[in-house]
Amino acid sequence: MRQREAFDIERWQPRTSLGRLVKEGKITDISQILRAGKPIKESEIVDALVPSIQEDILEVTLVQRMHKSGRRVKYRVVAVVGNKDGVVGVGHASARDIGSSIKKAVKVAKLNVIEVARGCGSWECGCGRSHSVPFEVSGKSGSVKVFIKPAPRGLGLASAEIPKTILRMAGIQDAWTRTEGETRTTLNFSMAVMNALKQTTKVVMSDRYRERVALGKTGVVSG
Known part of the structure; x- marks a missing residue:
């Protein structure tokens, strides 16, 4: 589990209308965006609406390819982000150094977040709490x-x-x-x-x- 940097909403300069609505406080819940099917084009939107989001790395792979100028090496990273409360996303990216590839993969994962419905769909349990999936x-x-x-x-x-x-x-x-x-x-x-x-x-x-x-x-x- 990687330590996430604190997000400063005051320094954020939104580039999309959706981002401006978030910064102005007109959208206060990520569910409003996800349930409306609106595409998220700024990772800062997720940082602002889901401050408890965490990130983890699923895979780091060294990718090599031959070019006329020589061998090119890149790191491909698959990352996952989530708040452990119904919001999760996966993304992947490549870069020449591992630090940049991790940052890019995490950013892509935030752009791909989805909402997950949870419940207690097991006939063996029936507790009514949101600890599992509601059905297969x-x-x-x-x-x-x-x-x-x-x-x-x-x-x-x-x-x-x-x-x-x-x-x-x-x-x-x-x-x-x-x-x-x-x-x-x-x-x-x-x-x-x-x-x-x-x-x-x-x-x-x-x-x-x-x-x-x-x-x-x-x-x-x-x-």
Whole structure:
């Protein structure tokens, strides 16, 4: 886990209309942006609205290629950011030095943040708390497919290290995961997990299931 520098909103000069609305205090919650489907083009927006956001590195890879002037070497970094409370993002970037590549990857991850719906979808638990996913979801990227299933409270994250780190950053404490494909490719593995988490807010519920949620008869926790 990397130590994040403190963000000074007074020194920030927004370059987009969305950034100006955030600095003026007209938008105070990241959910207002994510639920409206507005693209985030400044990482400072996330810094301002999610001050508790943290960052971690999933992979650092040395990439080499031959050029007519000689061998070119770059560092490729895959990073994850999250507030451990329903907001998470993954990004990757390359640069000639490792410090610059980490900063760029973290910035891209902030531009790609999503909101994750949490709940208690396990029939073995039914505690009603937002500690797991509300129902089974799956995501695919390249040859990798990831399945995330609700787990009872106290089980923990039964998964490989990459999805475990992303789920922890999203605020999911208990879950089972199953994977298919070439999981050694960290970027595809990470994006498959992210695509699965996106489904927690995109699944269309039937009228009967929606009625059960409203009556509190399922483990889904809204908001």
